[in-house]
Amino acid sequence: MTLSASPRPQSGSKQIQGQTKPTVVIIGCGFGGLEAAKALSGADVEIIVIDRTNHHLFQPLLYQVATAGLTAPAIAGPIRHILRKQIARGNLTVLMGEVTSIDSASRCVVLDGGEHLHYDHLILAAGATHSYFGRDEWAKYAPGLKTLGDAFTIRRRVLTAFEQAERETDPDKREPWLTFAVVGAGPTGVEMAGTLAEIAQHTLSAEFRRIDSRVARVILLEGAPRVLGTFTEDLSKRAKEQLEMLGAEVLAGAKVTNITAFGIHYDLSEPQPDGSNKVSSHFVASRTVVWAAGVAGSPLGRSLAKSTGCQLDRAGRVIVKPDLTIEGHPNIYVVGDLASAQSYLHPDKPTAVPGVSPSAKQMGRKSAFNIMRRMKGLDTQAFRYFDYGSMATIGKRAAVAMLDLPWGNKKLKFSGFPAWLFWLFVHVYFLIGFRNRALVLMDWAWAYFSSQRHARVFPDPHALEPNAVIVHRDPPATPPVP
Ligand SMILES: Cc1cc2nc3c(=O)[nH]c(=O)nc-3n(C[C@H](O)[C@H](O)[C@H](O)COP(=O)(O)OP(=O)(O)OC[C@H]3O[C@@H](n4cnc5c(N)ncnc54)[C@H](O)[C@@H]3O)c2cc1C
Structure with a gap:
């Protein structure tokens, strides 16, 4: 089954049935995915945000929930609510579901129920998982x-x-x-x-x-x-x-x-x-x-590598090009903890980008920016990470x-x-x-x-x-x- 990008027109929105706008699928609504969705919402695209949970989580304070200092709702919020203004604009759909694989040949992501979801541009922001070093x-x-x-x-x-x-x-x-x-x-x-x-x-x-x-x-x-x-x-x-x-x-x-x-x-x-x-x-x-x-890239990195032949680093993170796309697939971006990226703040001396929330947010915004540039026929730009400490x-x-x-x-x-x-x-x-x-x-x-x-x-x-x-x-x- 292939799902359409825009299941229902929003009341009062400008959405046109049978639209031909390009579809951007964002997998993961953590720091990277959320920033990308916000940055794209004013563009002439149809956006689908998929996350396996119903919430955006502020991981830096997760230890406070683990140690009973804070309750869960203090550091997490429903994605649908956080993106309500973008949803009201009529070009953003939020779906809760686990993406199980990516099929780059047919430009589809496959959901846990077997549904295929078409994309023109893909932003993979599925984050990282634990690594027990093989144990x-x-x-x-x-x-x-x-x-x-x-x-x-x-x-x-x-x-x-x-x-x-x-x-x-x-x-x-x-x-x-x-x-x-x-x-x-x-x-x-x-x-x-x-x-x-x-x-x-x-x-x-x-x-x-x-x-x-x-x-x-x-x-x-x-x-x-x-x-x-x-x-x-x-x-x-x-x-x-x-x-x-x-x-x-x-x-x-x-x-x-x-x-x-x-x-x-x-x-x-x-x-x-x-x-x-x-x-x-x-x-x-x-x-x-x-x-x-230990931290390892989300298993979706391996699925992407299988489908596209892109390279993974030792931690299973996807090695991305300077503009955050992968080799041979200018419409697929990987951002945040799942990306093994370099910063070109000083183009002659690229440096490794750390797996922290500011870099995920900056990469999310950059991927959205580069998609908009490509749609205008402009060259994409290299990622520059601003590290504040x-x-x-x-x-x-x-x-x-x-x-x-x-x-x-x-x-x-x-x-x-x-x-x-x-x-x-x-x-x-x-x-x-x-x-x-x-x-x-x-x-x-x-x-x-x-x-x-x-x-x-x-x-x-x-x-x-x-x-x-x-x-x-x-x-x-x-x-x-x-
Ligand atoms: C305990 C802890 C403390 C941290 N402390 C700090 C800190 O103090 N400062 C700092 O800067 N950084 C900190 N970090 C790191 C920071 O949280 C990460 O760098 C950041 O969350 C990465 O953003 P991301 O968007 O790449 O991934 P995430 O924020 O992890 O988001 C990934 C999203 O993808 C979804 N997802 C994953 N797989 C799938 C799938 N198959 N299908 C659908 N959805 C999927 C997840 O549900 C999640 O919502 C901390 C991390 C942790 C775990």
């Missing part, structure tokens, strides 16, 4: 954080671990419930570890009778020699100090070798005075592991920030309370919708003074994860082998 069996013990579903799973597991510890009468069996491991010390891992430490030290400290939540261990494991590897060394050191002040343990040089229902195995590499590295193997018993280590929050009053100054190729670096305040206001500013901004500010103000996290509820565990590992009081009886 997908770890996923059930160590969920990653990408979607609202992931955040609910982590929230449930973390809060359930404290509940199980209160029920457990054997101290040896209780300890793994009070040990939390976070794998990967990029911004997500650092914010998860810092917030988990705060929950144990402050939020829950007066609410249990049999356990003292403050004895809980939060361990952050990082394979590289330092945390926040994309930040400068001094900020990385500050981040480690702030994490330790909050009560987290930081294990740099720790390469995870196995994750089971019992805990986590890792090899620790420690530099020796003679310049060599001593490697030792360890096991830490933990019932709650969070994965913040990086920030990472660690916990209450703890963060690091590194901002690019517009003169002299200099960076402004700061940490602690000023960085945390700055981080907070930037994130609130970029949230979609005034209501969300007000909600988040109020929630944070309350959490700041009370140390409480108000979203500490989760549905019946069996409804969320029918085969959940954590609800078993004892893991399956297999020995903890590496």
Whole structure:
């Protein structure tokens, strides 16, 4: 079945039945897809936005939902509502559905129900997923954080671990419930570890009778020699100090070798005075592991490669041309986390574009811009990424920030309370919708003074994860082998 681009004329719109406007299909309504849709809505095109969820998600604050600081609607909004003005203009349709493959020969995307949807121009903005470095069996013990579903799973597991510890009468069996491991010390891992430490030290400290939540261990494991590897060394050191002040343990040089229902195995590499590295193997018993280590391009990248022969990088991201199209297909654009792109801000010295929300937004706008140029018979332009800097929050009053100054190729670096305040206001500013901004500010103000996290509820565990590992009081009886 092939669906038409414009299923019904909008009342009061200028849409003409049997229209011949070119159709732009946008797959994914995250940061890249949403910007592309907005930028195209004034153009003489028919736009179809497809997303497998009904919401646009502000991923940078997802860890707050996972750690019960914010509710889901504070950081996510219905796509249909966000794009209501564009829908009212009469040339934009939103469809909820999973795109399963792309057929470039017939210029169609295939939906989960088998429907074929025709495109003249395609913008692929399906983002990224977790990578367990070939060990997908770890996923059930160590969920990653990408979607609202992931955040609910982590929230449930973390809060359930404290509940199980209160029920457990054997101290040896209780300890793994009070040990939390976070794998990967990029911004997500650092914010998860810092917030988990705060929950144990402050939020829950007066609410249990049999356990003292403050004895809980939060361990952050990082394979590289330092945390926040994309930040400068001094900020990385500050981040480690702030994490330790909050009560987290930081294990740099720790390469995870196995994750089971019992805990986590890792090899620790420690530099020796003679310049060599001593490697030792360890096991830490933990019932709650969070994965913040690896990212891979959406599987739709592979589908596109199969259909068009385009190249993927090692992380499964689509290697794009300077104008964000793929080789041999000037009507297919890949943007955001799924694109392996270069910035031509300095054309003689292209630089790799990082997988962050500002770059996804800028790529989304650029792809729309290039489609409009092509429709006018003009050449497309190379993508130029404007990088304003990086920030990472660690916990209450703890963060690091590194901002690019517009003169002299200099960076402004700061940490602690000023960085945390700055981080907070930037994130609130970029949230979609005034209501969300007000909600988040109020929630944070309350959490700041009370140390409480108000979203500490989760549905019946069996409804969320029918085969959940954590609800078993004892893991399956297999020995903890590496
Ligand atoms: C926990 C976390 C914290 C982060 N923190 C920061 C931060 O502090 N600052 C920062 O700048 N960046 C941060 N990022 C990165 C930033 O969120 C991403 O770079 C950005 O979301 C990428 O935008 P995108 O449009 O490429 O993909 P996404 O925003 O991931 O959107 C992809 C969309 O495609 C949809 N989709 C996927 N597959 C299909 C399919 N087959 N069919 C239909 N729809 C599909 C998804 O439902 C989703 O809506 C963070 C990311 C995470 C996960």
